[in-house]
Amino acid sequence: MNPTVKLTLIMVLALEISFTQSITMNVILTLLGLIYLLIHRIRWQTLFYFLTIPGLFAAALVWSLLYQGTATNHFAGVIFSRMYAYVFLGGAFSLTTTPYQLAQSLEQNAHLPTKFVYGILAAVNMLPRIRREVATIRSAAQMRGVTLHFWSPVLYFKAILAALKWSENTAEAMTSHGYVEDTPRSHVITISISRCDYVTAVSLFILLQGILFLPVP
Amino acid sequence: MSHSSSWHLRSIILLALISLFFGVIFWVISPLYDVLTAILTPMGLAPFANEILIGVWCMAGPVAGYLLRIPVAAFLGEFIGAAVEMLLGSQWGASDLIAGAIQGVGSELGFTLTGYKRYNWGTLLLSAVTVTLVTFGWDMIKNGYGSYHLPLLLGLLAVRFLSNFFFGGVLTKAIVNLLDRAHVLGTGATPQN
Numbered sequence: 001m002n003p004t005v006k007l008t009l010i011m012v013l014a015l016e017i018s019f020t021q022s023i024t025m026n027v028i029l030t031l032l033g034l035i036y037l038l039i040h041r042i043r044w045q046t047l048f049y050f051l052t053i054p055g056l057f058a059a060a061l062v063w064s065l066l067y068q069g070t071a072t073n074h075f076a077g078v079i080f081s082r083m084y085a086y087v088f089l090g091g092a093f094s095l096t097t098t099p100y101q102l103a104q105s106l107e108q109n110a111h112l113p114t115k116f117v118y119g120i121l122a123a124v125n126m127l128p129r130i131r132r133e134v135a136t137i138r139s140a141a142q143m144r145g146v147t148l149h150f151w152s153p154v155l156y157f158k159a160i161l162a163a164l165k166w167s168e169n170t171a172e173a174m175t176s177h178g179y180v181e182d183t184p185r186s187h188v189i190t191i192s193i194s195r196c197d198y199v200t201a202v203s204l205f206i207l208l209q210g211i212l213f214l215p216v217p
Numbered sequence: 218m219s220h221s222s223s224w225h226l227r228s229i230i231l232l233a234l235i236s237l238f239f240g241v242i243f244w245v246i247s248p249l250y251d252v253l254t255a256i257l258t259p260m261g262l263a264p265f266a267n268e269i270l271i272g273v274w275c276m277a278g279p280v281a282g283y284l285l286r287i288p289v290a291a292f293l294g295e296f297i298g299a300a301v302e303m304l305l306g307s308q309w310g311a312s313d314l315i316a317g318a319i320q321g322v323g324s325e326l327g328f329t330l331t332g333y334k335r336y337n338w339g340t341l342l343l344s345a346v347t348v349t350l351v352t353f354g355w356d357m358i359k360n361g362y363g364s365y366h367l368p369l370l371l372g373l374l375a376v377r378f379l380s381n382f383f384f385g386g387v388l389t390k391a392i393v394n395l396l397d398r399a400h401v402l403g404t405g406a407t408p409q410n
Contacts, residue, residue, distance in 0.1 A: 015315060123234045123236075124237070127241075
């Protein structure tokens with residue numbers, strides 16, 4: 001499915017279940033997400049992680065709501081199943097789409113200005129370097145006998161200094177390679193939204209609305 | 218000048234890099250969140266783990282807003298961080314993106330209320346207040362906070378504000394003070410258009 005269409009559908013559904021209180025709806029969305037992930041053959045390890053970890057946090061929240069609040073069993077069920085629905089809806093997108101695919105689709109289908117698309121993509125591609133830099137900053141301080149915690153301003157200060165330098169360099173590099181803001185670009189790979197994508201997304205959304213009117217919890 | 222034209226490639230990369238840096242630093246503390254949740258769960262107080270640390274997750278917003286000083290910077294600082302976290306396969310996926318947008322709106326609102334003119338303690342304090350109120354409202358809906366007894370609810374709200382005040386206010390101010398002393402603020406080193 002086209003990444004923009006998929007993301008829109010998933011976000012609309014995730015937003016919807018934040019306001020509705022249907023356990024059935026949440027369970028069906030979780031199952032749909034699970035099936036979609038199985039079709040895309042995600043790693044068993046990831047699947048196991050997605051199935052167990054959210055359960056622990058959902059259980060902690062539900063226990064708190066029942067113990068410290070006035071939540072009914074139905075409401076507790078809604079909150080618990082809602083968390084799983086979020087996780088599997090999100091997974092159905094993030095585990096099957098790469099940042100590059102999303103960027104291309106947002107540029108060509110959602111017409112997001114290219115400076116945002118390529119600017120953010122350039123930063124995302126620097127992630128391994130960012131990880132290394134944070135480790136370097138911390139060990140450099142360690143060598144002087146200073147431990148930088150997550151509440152130490154110096155840690156963030158040095159990170160921002162690196163970000164200032166890298167953003168300058170990257171923007172210059174992109175410009176010198178011929179990138180011009182706010183000008184039309186040609187594309188090697190064109191991404192389109194097929195009629196099938198629209199039909200699937202809209203009909204799935206409408207079908208799911210039916211669940212809310214069923215006499216089920 | 219329209220808001221979109223005040224955004225240049227360099228500011229966008231800077232903003233995204235800052236969100237990513239913060240994301241990587243927060244990644245280090247995620248075991249802390251797990252441990253806090255585990256400790257607080259037997260007493261039925263698990264949400265306090267979230268309240269204590271929420272300021273850390275909401276920090277990219279005020280830092281970006283204060284540094285770049287253009288409208289929507291605080292929102293994008295939060296939102297890009299959440300989007301990247303989702304794309305990298307965070308388990309919270311869809312709710313990450315929604316939460317990022319909500320936190321972004323909350324942080325941004327503080328800067329909007331000053332008309333993007335004043336950048337001082339008051340602005341950061343205001344942003345901490347708005348982000349607390351907006352995200353708390355969202356948790357009332359999403360996580361069912363509405364069903365808590367009033368004293369506990371007020372306790373959660375107070376802890377959330379203190380967390381946002383410390384990380385989004387005190388710590389953010391300390392960071393920008395350092396940047397100021399290094400003469401990288403407002404001297405052309407930060408892209409202010």
